[in-house]
Amino acid sequence: xxDFSNLLLLLVLGAIVGLWLKLxxxxxxxxxxxxxxxxxxxxxxxxxxxxxxxxxxRRVNGLRRIERCYGFDVSIDGHDREPxxxxxxxDAVSSVSxxxxxxxxxxxxxAAALETARDNVVPLRPPPQRLH
Numbered sequence: 001x002x003d004f005s006n007l008l009l010l011l012v013l014g015a016i017v018g019l020w021l022k023l024x025x026x027x028x029x030x031x032x033x034x035x036x037x038x039x040x041x042x043x044x045x046x047x048x049x050x051x052x053x054x055x056x057x058r059r060v061n062g063l064r065r066i067e068r069c070y071g072f073d074v075s076i077d078g079h080d081r082e083p084x085x086x087x088x089x090x091d092a093v094s095s096v097s098x099x100x101x102x103x104x105x106x107x108x109x110x111a112a113a114l115e116t117a118r119d120n121v122v123p124l125r126p127p128p129q130r131l132h
Contacts, residue, residue, distance in 0.1 A: 020034040022110070023052075025132075026068065026091075027050065027052065027070070028087055029048045029088070029091055030068070030070045030077075031048070031049060031050050033086060034050050034070065034072050034084065034086050035048070037086070037093075037096050037098065037121045038074055038084075038098075041098055043072075043074040043075065043084075043098065043099075044074060044075040044077060044078060045072060045074055046072070046074060046075055046081060047072075047073060048073065048088065049073040050070040051068060051070065051071050051072070052068060052069070052070055053071040053085070053106065054068075054069040055067070055068055055069070058071070058094070059090060060089060062130050065089050065090070066089070067087055067088065067089050067094060068087070068088050068089075069085060069087050070085070070086045070087075070090065071083060071084070071086075071090070072084050072085075072086065074098065074099065077099070082099035083099070084096075084098050084099065085096060087098040094128070104125055124125055
């Protein structure tokens, strides 16, 4: 009986290693796709990595397939950190979610910001000199 249990343990261990290798290859493909999407949209992929966020079943051409969701961080101007998402079925990208950019803010917002900035200005005076 010990030979059978050792064989079963070896098969389970082999299946775990095979699944880990398959998920590692899929993750590397997701990193390449995230990098490509960021370059295409003028964003910077931060940390050069993605993380598996979730799995779900999707029906594609009548078949149920596993869709993986990877999360990553991007920067619009190098001073911020925004979340991005990448959904993949197999090696194909099924959907991408990237942050949006407001190129020109409304004029009323800009005017209000300038008015607030003028109200918050404190004039600086040189410190009084002390005589010793």
